Amino acid sequence: MKKIIYEGNYEYDLLIEDNEYTLYHNHSDTWCSHIKGTVAFKCINTGNGYKIKSFKKKNFIEYDEAFYLYLILSLEKDYKLEIVEQTREL
Numbered sequence: 209m210k211k212i213i214y215e216g217n218y219e220y221d222l223l224i225e226d227n228e229y230t231l232y233h234n235h236s237d238t239w240c241s242h243i244k245g246t247v248a249f250k251c252i253n254t255g256n257g258y259k260i261k262s263f264k265k266k267n268f269i270e271y272d273e274a275f276y277l278y279l280i281l282s283l284e285k286d287y288k289l290e291i292v293e294q295t296r297e298l
Contacts, residue, residue, distance in 0.1 A: 209221050209222065209223050210222045210223075210224070210283070211234070212231070212279060212283075214279075217238065218234060218236060219233070219234055219236065219238050219239075220232060220233065220234055220248060220279070221234050222279075222280070222283070227252055227253040227254070227255070228250070228251075228252045228253075229249075229250065229251050229252070229253070229280045230247060230249075230250045231247070231248045231249040231250070231276050231279065231280065232245060232246065232247055232248060233245065233246055233248050248272075248276055249272075249273060249276035249277070249280075251277065251280060258277065260273065260277070
């Protein structure tokens with residue numbers, strides 16, 4: 209289990225088994241008692257993309273799920289990305 213520190217705060221635990229990622233709310237006082245330790249997000253890297261195991265039937269990904277996926281992608285790959293203002297024509 210890995211601890212996820214976001215903006216200096218320990219908020220999540222990440223369990224990685226094979227290619228399956230399960231993100232849990234940690235047991236800190238950040239979360240209400242009924243949220244502590246519960247699954248926040250789950251996905252599987254199929255090798256061809258990510259299959260999101262959503263708890264709700266829908267055709268879109270919610271903002272919190274997008275953030276959770278961002279966390280997992282950030283940990284899985286060491287992407288070097290920089291966004292800068294365009295100062296000249298490319």
